[in-house]
Amino acid sequence: MKIYLLTDFGSTYTKVTAVDVDSAKIVAFAKSFTTIETDVNMGFDAAKREIAAQLGHSDFEMSLSASSAAGGLKMISSGLVPDLTAKASRLAAASAGAKVVKTYAYELTDAESEEITAIAPDIMLLSGGIDGGNKRVLLHNAEVIASVPASFSVIIAGNRSAAAEAAKILQAGGKNTVICANVMPQFGKLNILPAKAAIRDLFIENIITAKGLDDVQKIMDMEIIPTPLAVFEACELLGRGNSSEEGLGELMAYDLGGATTDVYSMADGNPKIPNAFINGITEPFAKRTVEGDVGMRYSLTALHDLILESGADTFYQAYGTNETEVTNWLEICEKDPSALPFGEYEKYSHVDSAFAAEAIRISAIRHAGFNEKVYTPAGEMNSQSGKDLTQVRYVIGSGGAVINAANPRAIMANAAYTPRDGNALKPLNPKILLDEQNCLAAMGLLSRFAPEAAIRIMKDSFKEVQ
């Protein structure tokens, strides 16, 4: 037996999964509170002791881990035009597993500079201008960032003609600065992998230490990676498969959390209907988005605001609730973000599920592309922005608010297209799978060393809900 110990240091819980790679089975699971404020090893050791008790030994072939503790990898990104370099920089940061709190476009204002001070990100990804194009935005924004009092690292991935000068400005302001290739070197061409690699390197060099994960890093066999990056890699592997184990094909995954909702698509987003053409940038096959205003606890008020925008009555009617219940539940969750819709709060179960359903619906619409009809002398055409995900076959739901709900299927159904979604290119008729064992992140870690086992475990453990 080759046992791999896979640990996810979450914001609340440290979750440890033990996998037997030869039989491709999860053989033990334990969780304990994340003790990042004191010594993260305390919680980790407790979980490990439980694993050892379950297994009868503590003989581990390898120990790998991911972390979203201490706020995860908090990033902001910036670009010039919202739909071009700003979007490219956001895609790059999200694909590296960051919690992208905010994306800025054009020249940063004083108010935005104050906002950045308040956000105090771990890393900023600074882009703008294609190579040889606009320099002003990079130089101006470098000036602004240089004078932000918070200390964080800056990755410059913008117009290469201005990158060196921008770096000088930032370094003079005391910011640790790295230059990498432009996220959009030519008009409309995405190039997010260099920025993704630069983020990974900074995470290893600086962030792990800053987050108090140094000691635990020493006993790991691989550098700690951000949890969403592990999930990203698990989804990519499960979709594509590898030479010896077939994947599921095109898929999407949702991780509904307390602060954010993460959406992954592993799918070719090209037009699926005739007379359609792509408007704007062609998005990557493997795409992650992270919605900071869509979450079940810390972002519940923000989610509620979004719901109100599209009509409170529709919401109450659709989910059999009312204003009083909703307001009460909001208050309860605001006071105690660890509140769960069970026991004394059982009566709010349908309200919590209603929020979860809308979280999925809204984050799905934002992730997917959309079509607009254009009428031309040559007939009607469809101008597609973003990815066409209509033919995606599988949608995976994960996160406590989905898995522990009375009816996860009803929540996840909102990942599929309904007439309320207008012209959004969401999956039309996907099968819905649940990550009941909460193993996505662990499988992402395993994917780097034992991909076949990881694919098999995911295929076995993701249950289809009818």
Place this chain on the structure above:
Amino acid sequence: MAELGKIENEQIEEVGQEQEAITLVLGVIGADVHAVGNKILNYTFTKAGFNVVNLGVMVSQKEFVEAAIEADADAIIVSSMYGHGEIDCKGLREKCDEAGLSDILMYVGGNIVVGKQDFEQVEKTFLEMGFNRVYAPGSDPLVAIEHLKKDLGRVDK
């Protein structure tokens, strides 16, 4: 870049401005799919030493404007071949102004209106729309190249 491009580049620098090559955003506006002329223009302008951001066919006004912002373009070169140029081009100058591209040059050419209309009238319409130069059907791109250099102050007036 090709030989010819280099020569042209040197000539441009010779005119006394130590600036980089002139950046053009090029495309066929609206729902127009006529691709051949666009390919020729792209080839010709690139050979002449311009830095060309070619958007191809079926280009919306928004795309022209956004590309010009990111590329810090000196000029937008619009083609319209299928006769709907007037509708497609209306408002482009205003969008540029809105985006802070107020001094950007805008040229238009191709078969910009339906059939054979009086070109003077057509030119007037497009100049009023905010284009700096308007070209009659069959105009030689080399003429536009000379105009660009002149309008951007890269040759002696």
